Amino acid sequence: MSDQADKRYPREIEIPGELISQLRSASKVAALTGAGISAESGIPTFREAQTGLWARYRPEELATPGAFQMNPRLVWEWYTWRRELVANASPNPGHLALAAMEQRIAGFTLITQNVDGLHQRAGSGERAPVIELHGNIQRIKCFDRGHQVESWEAAEIPPCCPTCGSLLRPDVVWFGESLPPQALQAAWDAAGACEIFFSIGTSALVEPAASLPIVALQAGALVVEVNPHETPLTPSAHFNLQGPSGQLLPSLVRSVWPN
Ligand code: OAD
Numbered sequence: 194m195s196d197q198a199d200k201r202y203p204r205e206i207e208i209p210g211e212l213i214s215q216l217r218s219a220s221k222v223a224a225l226t227g228a229g230i231s232a233e234s235g236i237p238t239f240r241e242a243q244t245g246l247w248a249r250y251r252p253e254e255l256a257t258p259g260a261f262q263m264n265p266r267l268v269w270e271w272y273t274w275r276r277e278l279v280a281n282a283s284p285n286p287g288h289l290a291l292a293a294m295e296q297r298i299a300g301f302t303l304i305t306q307n308v309d310g311l312h313q314r315a316g317s318g319e320r321a322p323v324i325e326l327h328g329n330i331q332r333i334k335c336f337d338r339g340h341q342v343e344s345w346e347a348a349e350i351p352p353c354c355p356t357c358g359s360l361l362r363p364d365v366v367w368f369g370e371s372l373p374p375q376a377l378q379a380a381w382d383a384a385g386a387c388e389i390f391f392s393i394g395t396s397a398l399v400e401p402a403a404s405l406p407i408v409a410l411q412a413g414a415l416v417v418e419v420n421p422h423e424t425p426l427t428p429s430a431h432f433n434l435q436g437p438s439g440q441l442l443p444s445l446v447r448s449v450w451p452n
Pocket residue numbers: 226227228229230232233238239240241252253256306307327366367368393394395396397398399419420421422424436437438439
């Protein structure tokens with residue numbers, strides 16, 4: 194954990210002893226993250242009201258193929274705004290704590306619904322790749338044929354695919370689209386095989402990610418939720434760590450591995 198993390202969040206939050214001892218002896222742990230883990234990095238979550246320029250729009254209304262077809266410029270510009278937010282943001286102590294957990298637990302799998310890449314920038318993914326269920330905002334592909342594009346002419350908005358001429362879009366999963374099958378299978382396998390499953394900073398509303406803690410529960414895993422608010426998962430979780438992940442996760446890591 195960095196010194197900066199300790200200064201920003203000096204208060205030690207009490208972590209249940211039973212969870213500490215289970216985590217100390219666990220060999221297979223999976224964690225699913227959502228927009229809440231990046232909230233303390235200044236990236237707005239999906240279900241809180243947007244501010245400024247974008248206050249008139251709901252993210253669910255922009256993140257769809259239909260919205261892009263109807264108004265490609267609007268959707269491209271919204272993602273350009275989010276891409277710039279992400280590029281200027283830094284991983285927070287919650288991201289850093291998960292990277293530290295990966296170093297401590299050989300069978301640690303990190304699954305994220307986020308497209309911001311902040312986990313990788315915090316150091317996650319060195320031992321096993323971060324499973325990105327909803328793609329990555331920094332990658333661009335074309336709408337019609339999915340050609341991956343590294344660079345584009347900014348003269349037109351949205352720009353066009355240099356190979357087939359169709360419009361370019363971010364390589365993220367929109368509502369109504371399928372998740373990358375390999376990523377989904379890997380997430381499902383990790384949820385079914387782990388001893389402890391963390392659901393962190395997600396509203397637990399969007400399928401199929403919302404089913405992952407249920408898969409873990411049914412396979413007998415201990416399920417831990419980290420969220421300042423209740424979600425549909427809260428009543429089923431064995432432990433509810435109620436608060437911001439940027440405080441709770443560093444506190445958890447310090448409690449489990451004090452040295
Ligand atoms: P949401 O915006 O639905 O939920 C964010 C969750 O984070 C809420 O439950 C908050 O209570 C919680 N939260 C807020 N601040 C937090 C903090 N500091 N620490 C921990 N938790 C905090 O985001 P997701 O659940 O990630 O999909 O949304 C899932 C998917 O729906 C997204 O990936 C996106 C979306 O619309 C697509 O775009 C396909």
